[in-house]
Amino acid sequence: MVCPFFIAKKIWRCFIIANEHQINEQIRDKSVRVISENGEQLGVMSAREAMVIAEQKGLDLVKVSPNAVPPVCKIMDYGKFKFEQAKKQREAKKNQKIIEMKEMRLSATIDRHDLEVKAKSVSKFLKSGDKVKVSIRFKGRQMAHTEQGLAVMNGFFAMVEDSATIEKQAKIEGRNMFMILAPKN
Numbered sequence: 001m002v003c004p005f006f007i008a009k010k011i012w013r014c015f016i017i018a019n020e021h022q023i024n025e026q027i028r029d030k031s032v033r034v035i036s037e038n039g040e041q042l043g044v045m046s047a048r049e050a051m052v053i054a055e056q057k058g059l060d061l062v063k064v065s066p067n068a069v070p071p072v073c074k075i076m077d078y079g080k081f082k083f084e085q086a087k088k089q090r091e092a093k094k095n096q097k098i099i100e101m102k103e104m105r106l107s108a109t110i111d112r113h114d115l116e117v118k119a120k121s122v123s124k125f126l127k128s129g130d131k132v133k134v135s136i137r138f139k140g141r142q143m144a145h146t147e148q149g150l151a152v153m154n155g156f157f158a159m160v161e162d163s164a165t166i167e168k169q170a171k172i173e174g175r176n177m178f179m180i181l182a183p184k185n
Contacts (some may be wrong), residue, residue, distance in 0.1 A: 019091070025051075037074075050075070106153075109133070126182075139175075165184050
């Protein structure tokens with residue numbers, strides 16, 4: 001015996017797989033402009049006639065321009081087409097250079113040698129094509145002497161200026177002073 005309080009409602013959800021193109025039986029238009037696999041125009045015909053032609057050649061009918069009047073369909077091997085598109089996207093992604101932002105923290109009371117070591121590593125970052133955010137955090141009474149931090153920033157830039165340009169000048173925001181360096185072209 002099933003208690004009426006425990007009957008669960010069934011919720012039906014429709015999952016639609018988003019295809020970029022409609023293929024074969026998904027094309028519901030009455031008439032379409034058909035282009036052969038060679039790029040020749042076969043003219044305007046019904047979608048069923050175009051499907052028959054595609055089946056005879058052992059290929060797929062793909063709607064390439066759905067907004068045209070009448071819609072444009074092409075006869076092609078859809079699997080090969082998708083593979084070529086994915087290959088082009090991978091190539092484009094491989095050739096893309098993503099510029100990263102590295103950060104180097106200094107202090108207002110940093111010693112000369114420590115500054116040189118940090119400048120050497122920042123030069124490596126800049127030569128590899130990354131931007132660098134150089135920052136100083138002022139603690140306690142150092143806030144009263146922000147000009148000392150500015151002098152450290154200027155001295156640091158003088159050490160790396162052969163491989164860097166200032167993209168954003170040193171400025172103070174709250175307790176932090178920062179500047180952004182970009183690689184020289």
